[in-house]
Amino acid sequence: MEMQADKQIRLLLVDDEEDFRQTLVKRLNKRGITASQAASGEAGLALLAERPMDVVVLDVKMPGISGLEVLRRIKQMALPTEVILLTGHAATQDGVEGIKAGAFDYLSKPIEFEHLLGKIRQAHDRIVTIREKQLEAECRMRLGQQMIATERLAALGTLAAGVAHEINNPLAIINEAAGYMRLLLNKQAAGLPHREGFQKALDKIESSVKRARTITHQLLGSVRKNESVLAEVDLAELAGETLQLLAGQARDKNLKLELETTTHPKGFWIEPNQVRQVLINLVSNAIHATPAGGRVWIRLAGTDGGGVTMEVGDTGTGIPKENLEKIFEPFFSTKTPGQGTGLGLYVSRQIVEKLGGTIEVRSCLGQGSQFILQLPNQVEPT
Ligand SMILES: Nc1ncnc2c1ncn2[C@@H]1O[C@H](COP(=O)(O)OP(=O)(O)OP(=O)(O)O)[C@@H](O)[C@H]1O
Ligand SMILES: [Mg+2]
Known part of the structure; x- marks a missing residue:
């Protein structure tokens, strides 16, 4: 387990002593950690600018910019990186200053390898925790925005x-x-x-x-909520009426309009005007999408829960996959401006949801589409 976690540590070692670096890198390697190295503060900073690191092991005493200065710049840039300082023997003052400047910890040279390894793991754990918290916070924010x-x-x-x-x-x-x-x-x-x-x-x-x-x-x-009236409706009649309304359009295009009813609930309570508007929207879309000689139908069936399924289907052009999500958005239309406003499906979905139902679409490009309404019986349970 530990090896697995160690492998993911992105570690940078900054020290001007070549031998010290090589030995440390080799020993770390044996424990499954691949470390990058830099021979000076400048080189270390340059590397950090290119590649994000979780932990930096940083020598304090180096020619050029000192380790403490490198530490300050890392903190200034607010990098998600923990720094472990390596101070000279009996240079506790440097270490304390480093902690004040935001170092994770400091070790004095000569260092004990296992001790350093332990510190590296701790520093890495902290980075991971911080990152997880950040992700969580971002996620919560996105949810809020939604x-x-x-x-x-x-x-x-x-x-x-x-x-x-x-x-x-x-x-x-x-x-x-x-x-x-x-x-x-x-x-x-x-x-x-x-x-x-x-x-x-x-x-x-x-x-x-x-x-x-x-x-x-x-x-x-x-x-328009208040104007809707709940009534006991014969759904087959309502669907038939709707088709009748649009029969002229269908005739012009030489389309067959069909009403199929299997068992469907009698004594269904619903707002007829609202359902009619939805059916008109769906059927006129279907008529629009279907080339001459095709078929448009409404199919009715009861559901187990006492509700009803109404399918409006056609043998038309079908809807491309990339549009399936968009068709319910207000003002989405593929029709020329005179022909469509892109409100039909948006409004239909609003209505259906208000009635406590759902609307779904299935479509096969070049073969046709089916819009499936599920509506609950609105009669109040006695
Ligand atoms: N049965 C269907 N077959 C193929 N495409 C369809 C079908 N129904 C809807 N669409 C696609 O969905 C789009 C949006 O439909 P919607 O009814 O919301 O708007 P519209 O028909 O373009 O305009 P209107 O506001 O006049 O109804 C249509 O422009 C069309 O691209
Ligand atoms: Mg429409």
Whole structure:
């Protein structure tokens, strides 16, 4: 065990006496410790700048900068390194000064090898403990930051919904004004120069308002808690309705829409509007991703715990692995700006989690995707 730990010690020996160094390095080697060496304080510092060391065994009396000075510089640089000083015989004063300057300990020459080895091991243990504590502290800090990030995201959601709500009013006014201008243009400005230009500009205003509305509605939908009503729902009916809503889009693309129901709970209590919004988001994504001639389906099944599994699947393009983590992030979209805002899945997940359920995705590139919802029965236990 000790040998194993010794092997990992990164040790530097700084001493100007060549013979002393060689002997010590050899003996250390026999005990499984590989030591680097330097013949002067300057050389030692240069080596430390390149290679981190756990323990430095440092002669005090050397030509050039002294061991004490080297020690001070090591401490100044705040290196994670323990220093053991080797002082001359009867030079206790140096040793005491060294301890004051932050040395781990000092030994007087001539040194006793086993004694030095023991000190090196102790110094190394201390470095390891310090490092572990530091790692622990860093880890705790990261955890704290993560929690802050989650809270911030929740706060951001509330803010976004607030902004969305505020923006709805001016949007309505813009829309009305545009409508009024169109009316005037059609009725009274038949001879107006650049009439077509006006009309095109109005089209742009109206389509942009529509787009902004979709965004605000999505954002509001994710936090609108009080408006949701719990009701006893026939899930097959709800899923069928959803498919019906999007049947036109599917027909345009020549896609088959299918509803598969195996056993699923009757008398399921849930918030139908919220579940409908999720299904609409998932099914329209599926329709978008599937080339002509493909299939999109909703599959329903009961779970053992009285809940339900709803799978929305398609035979579409699939989702690249590197995107799987990102698709639930707000504003992540691979669609062109007019086609997608990247809020559909973000909002869907928010809703599902609020309902106490989960949403998962499986996807195979080129073959299709399945989004799997698990929802609990919200009926209160009596
Ligand atoms: N069934 C699917 N098949 C392939 N890719 C999908 C599927 N569903 C989602 N994606 C990918 O995930 C992205 C994010 O989807 P999300 O519904 O959040 O936003 P969007 O559809 O781009 O925009 P919108 O806000 O209008 O829904 C999509 O742009 C698409 O790349
Ligand atoms: Mg979408």
